Each structure stands twice: as C-alpha cells, then as structure tokens.
Amino acid sequence: MEDNVLLQVSHLRTQFETKEGIIPAVDDISFTVERGQVLGIVGESGCGKSVTSMSILKLIEKYNGRILAGSSVKLEGRELLGLSEAEMCNIRGREIAMIFQDPMTSLNPVFTIERQMVETIVRHKKIGRKAAHSTAVEWLAKVGIPEPEKRIKEYPHQLSGGMRQRVIIAIALSCDPKLLIADEPTTALDVTIQAQILDLLRKLKDEVNAAIILITHDMGVVAEMADHILVMYAGRALEYGTKQQIFRNPRHPYTKGLLASIPRMDRQEERLFSIEGNVPNLLKPVEGCVFRERCGYAREACGSCRPELLSLPDESRVSCLLYEKEAKESAHE
Ligand SMILES: Nc1ncnc2c1ncn2[C@@H]1O[C@H](COP(=O)(O)OP(=O)(O)OP(=O)(O)O)[C@@H](O)[C@H]1O
Ligand SMILES: [Mg+2]
Structure with a gap:
C-alpha cells in the first residue's frame, strides 16, 4: 500500500x-x-483549493504567504517543504507539473508554441533541441492538435481557447511528470470543449501513468474524473473519501449541500438548490465548526470546539460532530 503513495500532504497550514x-x-x-x-479537491470559491496546490509547489512566498512549521509535503517520501528554491525548480514542471487556474499566465504571448515547448523540454529532460522539437510535435498530436508541425509555429493568440488548453496540457505532460496538478482546467471553456478536455486528461493520465490532483468547484467534473475526493471549506477539510463514498453516502452536511446543487439533465427543477448563507470571513478566527452558521444540523456544541477529522468504519473521513459515535465505535473494533 505505502509504495503506492506518491504524494503525502500532512497538516498543511498556509x-x-x-x-x-x-x-x-x-x-x-x-x-x-x-x-x-485522481484526487478531486472541491469546494466553493475562496476555500483554499489554489493555495493548497501553490503550497505543494512552494509558490506561496511569492504572494507573501507563509507555510507554517509542522506542515509536511512529501513526494515519494521526500520532504519538499525544506528544499531550496533551486531544488524546487527541478521538481516544478519535471516531477510535478501544474496547469494554473488563470489561463493567461500559462502561455507567454510573445513566444511561439514551439519556443515555449522546446525550452521546457530541453530544460527538464536534458535532451537536445532537435529531439525536444520532435517530442513537442508528438505531444501536440497526442492532445489532438491538427497539423502539429504547422501549429507549433504559431503564437498563443492564434489558437482558440480549447486549443490553448490542449497546448498547456501538452507542455505539462511532455516532461513525464509523476503528478499533474490541474487547477480548474476547464472552467474558462464552453461545455462541449470542457468534456473533450476532461476526456483527454483521463486518456493521457492512463498513458503516462501520472497521478492528478484535479481542482474544481464543479461536482459534475469530479463525478467524471476522480477516484478520491477532498471537500474543502474555509481552508479546512470537511470530508474525504472515495468517489463512491462521497456520491452514494455523503456524510457532511456541506457535502450533501454541494451534491444537491448539481444541475441534473434528467430533471427540470424550477430552481437549483443552493446552500444558504456565505462562507465565513477568514480574518475572524472561528472557534468551532467553520460550517455551522450555514448548517441545518448545528447544535450548541458545534460552536465550542473544532471538530476533528474523524475516521469512519469505511475509512472515509469527516469533520462533523454528528459522526462522533460512529467513529468511536469503529475505533474500538
Ligand atoms: N496573495 C494572497 N493574499 C492574501 N490572501 C490571499 C492570497 N491568495 C489567496 N488568498 C486568500 O486565501 C483564501 C483561499 O484562496 P484560494 O485562491 O485558494 O481559493 P480557491 O478555493 O482556489 O477559490 P476559487 O474557486 O475562487 O479559485 C481566500 O480567502 C483568498 O482570499
Ligand atoms: Mg482557485
């Protein structure tokens, strides 16, 4: 089991x-x-999904952030948080590739696709420019870019949004990363292109045997793609389990709310359910459960202490007092 663990994030605080x-x-x-x-990380805007992924790559200091002592991010058992910037440069792009949420930051508008791809491949794979060019063209073909030899000479603005996203995926995967972090990879695209890109990611993941952390606010996307799901809220983990556990037997009232708000093709509801209220202001310290102000099950105890992430008998985890008894029973078994 342990051998299969690629990335282990423990008690990360940023x-x-x-x-x-x-x-x-x-x-x-x-x-x-x-x-x-594929691990899907889901949660409403501002819950900390992007900051989690930027922390894994140690890109937080650039934004005046700080990863606190006690946090740990291990890639194949190697602690990343203690590495120097030079060492991290060898990890980023090479071992862990990232597709950033803002598509405008991912490609440089003043360079051709060729220049951007070849440089990345030369740097990370330590091969010559000619071999790198062939690899680049191969990858453009793999991600479904027609006439890759011709398109590789173009500039990002000459490509459609969907084609640009394919190029970004090609760059990310062309250096054989062990892990791909894809932060809202399809949000900027229209629905049909979205489905094509997800399909592509799934196919390529199997081909290169990389793991993926897929970040999205869209439960429909994780339903399609994820093996495990982490539900975040206000910087905390509220629930973690396999896709089946989360979709068939969601425990946390917040997860239940998220699932109820997925639009369904087979039902014409007048109004989509949405969870009432707003996410808490992170500037004000929260004593108890972060979700309690919006929770239909909240009781007095929820305001006094922060619920721990409980392990349930089916090995899923939930941070909610409603499950204390169930968790205790499983601990005694
Ligand atoms: N550079 C920064 N300085 C101060 N606060 C920040 C900074 N970057 C992020 N935050 C705050 O950290 C919290 C988490 O932000 P994050 O970008 O991780 O959210 P997210 O889950 O990715 O949201 P979205 O779905 O909108 O992308 C938010 O409250 C955000 O305002
Ligand atoms: Mg984000």
Whole structure:
C-alpha cells in the first residue's frame, strides 16, 4: 500500500499576512495521492483549493504567504517543504507539473508554441533541441492538435481557447511528470470543449501513468474524473473519501449541500438548490465548526470546539460532530 503513495500532504497550514490581519487560507489539510489516481479537491470559491496546490509547489512566498512549521509535503517520501528554491525548480514542471487556474499566465504571448515547448523540454529532460522539437510535435498530436508541425509555429493568440488548453496540457505532460496538478482546467471553456478536455486528461493520465490532483468547484467534473475526493471549506477539510463514498453516502452536511446543487439533465427543477448563507470571513478566527452558521444540523456544541477529522468504519473521513459515535465505535473494533 505505502509504495503506492506518491504524494503525502500532512497538516498543511498556509497563511497570508495582510493589512487587515492574518488569513489562514489553508488550515490543517492532510491527504494522500496514490500513483495513477485522481484526487478531486472541491469546494466553493475562496476555500483554499489554489493555495493548497501553490503550497505543494512552494509558490506561496511569492504572494507573501507563509507555510507554517509542522506542515509536511512529501513526494515519494521526500520532504519538499525544506528544499531550496533551486531544488524546487527541478521538481516544478519535471516531477510535478501544474496547469494554473488563470489561463493567461500559462502561455507567454510573445513566444511561439514551439519556443515555449522546446525550452521546457530541453530544460527538464536534458535532451537536445532537435529531439525536444520532435517530442513537442508528438505531444501536440497526442492532445489532438491538427497539423502539429504547422501549429507549433504559431503564437498563443492564434489558437482558440480549447486549443490553448490542449497546448498547456501538452507542455505539462511532455516532461513525464509523476503528478499533474490541474487547477480548474476547464472552467474558462464552453461545455462541449470542457468534456473533450476532461476526456483527454483521463486518456493521457492512463498513458503516462501520472497521478492528478484535479481542482474544481464543479461536482459534475469530479463525478467524471476522480477516484478520491477532498471537500474543502474555509481552508479546512470537511470530508474525504472515495468517489463512491462521497456520491452514494455523503456524510457532511456541506457535502450533501454541494451534491444537491448539481444541475441534473434528467430533471427540470424550477430552481437549483443552493446552500444558504456565505462562507465565513477568514480574518475572524472561528472557534468551532467553520460550517455551522450555514448548517441545518448545528447544535450548541458545534460552536465550542473544532471538530476533528474523524475516521469512519469505511475509512472515509469527516469533520462533523454528528459522526462522533460512529467513529468511536469503529475505533474500538
Ligand atoms: N496573495 C494572497 N493574499 C492574501 N490572501 C490571499 C492570497 N491568495 C489567496 N488568498 C486568500 O486565501 C483564501 C483561499 O484562496 P484560494 O485562491 O485558494 O481559493 P480557491 O478555493 O482556489 O477559490 P476559487 O474557486 O475562487 O479559485 C481566500 O480567502 C483568498 O482570499
Ligand atoms: Mg482557485
């Protein structure tokens, strides 16, 4: 089992110091990603999905953030958080590739696709320019770009949004990363292109046997793609389990709310369910459960102490007092 673990994130805490105060953007998040598997990270805007992925790559300091002592991010058993910037440069792109949420930051508008791809491949794979060019063309073909020899000479603005995203995926995978972090890879695209890109990611993942962390606010996307799912809220993990556990037997009231708000093709509802209320202001420390103000099951105890991430008998995990009894029973077995 242990051998299959590619990435192990433990007690990750990342904060931003702002003029208004400290923002605990990621507040004690733990998860593992196994080789060849897809972990979906879901949650509403601002819950800490992007900050989690930027922390894994140690890109947080650039944004005035700080990863707190006690946090750990291990890739194949090697702690990344203690590595120097030079060492991290060898990990980024090579061992862990990332597709960033903002598509405009991923391709440089002033260089051709060729230049961007060849440079990345030469740097990471330590091969010559000619071999790198062939690899680049091969990858463009693999991601479904027609006439790759011709398109590789073009600039990003000459490609459609869907084609640009294919190029970004080609760059990310062309250096054979062990892990791909894809942050909202399809959000900027229209629905049909979205489905094509997800399909492509799934196919290529099997081909290169990379693991994926797929970040999205869309439960429909994780339903299609993920093996395991982490549900985040206000910087914390509220639930973690296999896709089957999360979709067939969601435990946390927040997860239940997220599932109820997925649009369904087979039903014409007048109004889609949405969870009432707003996410808490992270500048104000929360004593108890972060979801309690929006939770239909909240009781007094939810306000006094932070619920731990409980292990349930089926090995899924949930941070909610409603499951304390169930978790205790499984601990005594
Ligand atoms: N550079 C920064 N300085 C201060 N606060 C930040 C910074 N970057 C992110 N945050 C805060 O950290 C929290 C988590 O942000 P994050 O970008 O991870 O959310 P997200 O889950 O990716 O949301 P979205 O779905 O909108 O992409 C938010 O409250 C955000 O305002
Ligand atoms: Mg984000």
